Each structure stands twice: as C-alpha cells, then as structure tokens.
Amino acid sequence: MPNWCQNKLQVTCPPEQIERVKTKLFTQSDNRQWLLDFSLIVPMPSSLYIESGSSCDKVMRFLTLSKNKRIDRWLLRHYINPSQVDRIYAKVKRQRWNIGSFIQWLKTRPDEQQMLWLDLVLGEQYLSNIKQYGYKDWYDWSLRNWGCKCNVNPDNCEVIFEEDSIFCLFDTPWKPPHAWFKSLCVALPHIEFTLSFFEPGMWFAGKYIANLDGSYSKIYIDEDDIERFAEDVFDEEFLW
Numbered sequence: 001m002p003n004w005c006q007n008k009l010q011v012t013c014p015p016e017q018i019e020r021v022k023t024k025l026f027t028q029s030d031n032r033q034w035l036l037d038f039s040l041i042v043p044m045p046s047s048l049y050i051e052s053g054s055s056c057d058k059v060m061r062f063l064t065l066s067k068n069k070r071i072d073r074w075l076l077r078h079y080i081n082p083s084q085v086d087r088i089y090a091k092v093k094r095q096r097w098n099i100g101s102f103i104q105w106l107k108t109r110p111d112e113q114q115m116l117w118l119d120l121v122l123g124e125q126y127l128s129n130i131k132q133y134g135y136k137d138w139y140d141w142s143l144r145n146w147g148c149k150c151n152v153n154p155d156n157c158e159v160i161f162e163e164d165s166i167f168c169l170f171d172t173p174w175k176p177p178h179a180w181f182k183s184l185c186v187a188l189p190h191i192e193f194t195l196s197f198f199e200p201g202m203w204f205a206g207k208y209i210a211n212l213d214g215s216y217s218k219i220y221i222d223e224d225d226i227e228r229f230a231e232d233v234f235d236e237e238f239l240w
Contacts, residue, residue, distance in 0.1 A: 003200070006199070007196070008196040009167070010166070010193070014164060018166065024040055026040075026168075034157075035159070038146050038177060048138045050137050059119055059120065063120070067100030071089075071092045106120060107120055146179055146180040148172040149173040149175075182208075185215065193209070195207065198226070
C-alpha cells in the first residue's frame, strides 16, 4: 500500500464561472458522489490502460532483441520462467531456432506464452505505446503527466461547491499531482487555484498557487512548521 498524500484544492472564481470549472474538474460516480478527475484536464490515452510490472518489461525487452540472435541457456534464464528453461532449450537446439523463429512459434501458442511468462501481445502493445505516446503504460504516463501514480482515490474525495468557490479534499499515492496542477493553470487561466498537500509518512508539505497569467508558484513548508500547517489546513491532530 502507498503512503497517501493528503491534498486540498481551493478554487476561487466569479459565480458565473463555477459551472464551467465544475465540468472541467469533476465527474460523478454511480452513487452521485462528486469526484475530482485528472483525466478531464489531462486525458490518458486508452491504450495505456494495460498491465504494468517488471515481468511485462521483460517481454518488451525480449521483443527488441535482434531476430537473428542465437538462443542459449543464459538468454532463456533472463527472459522466461526458470522452471521451463531446460524444456525450451532442448526444443531450441532441436529446431535450431533463433529469436525470430522462436517468437513466430510462440505467437500461435498462447498457452506456451502463459507458461513461459512471455505475453507477446502485451509486449507489442508496450512498444506501440512508446512509439506513439512515449510511455509504455499507465504507470509511467501518470507519473509524468499527473505527477503521481494514479488518479484521485475515490474512497477519500470530498467536494464542496459554494457560490464563488470550490473546495476539494482528496488523496493521491505518495505525491501531490503537481504536473496535473501545472496543466490546470494553463487550461484555466485567470482563475485562482491553490493546491495544498501534506504527506505524513515522508513528512513533507507545501502549496502550489496558480498565478492569473497561467503560471504557478511553489511553496514548501519547513520541516519544523509542517505540524502546524497540517493542523491548520487539514485539521490534523498530533498526540505526541
């Protein structure tokens, strides 16, 4: 489980702009709960919503090897299920396969791919995503374009709409969504945004403040002042 970073977004604008801001930032869940949604300002390409992990990275690297490369035990130990190395190596020697011919054999055998931990379809999707978007999956893209691992935690998101302001308390894993906030300032200039954040696990806090020209500034709270900041902004209570 990640350390959850607490965030508080405050929006201040003329009443006639509240509805516009509301549609740009928030969606409603099936139970009519309002949720902040990063993808409304910075949408993630749908093809990036795929499995992420080190075993998947191995498949991608395997597919980038030279198709004429000979296969030996060392190579198999690095790319397939270790329990299958002897069986596959015996087949490779008998068939005199190189990487290219081995891949062709695997493509028509999904059961073998599963057994060997080589999901070729996923690996090819990774390579396609990198070529098209610069990122292989949702994880890498999110860190770069939102600034945190994933979208807002729906279990901890509270939104309050007022006549000329909006307040939203929400959690994100490990870090605040600083990259998303920067895009927000550009997408909706001439509106006041303040994003306050507090991460109790690693003990850091601060604010991002939108400037009316579409730029933004950053304030990091001194370590000795974080406790008071968390009490004032997030109503935290400390018992030590």
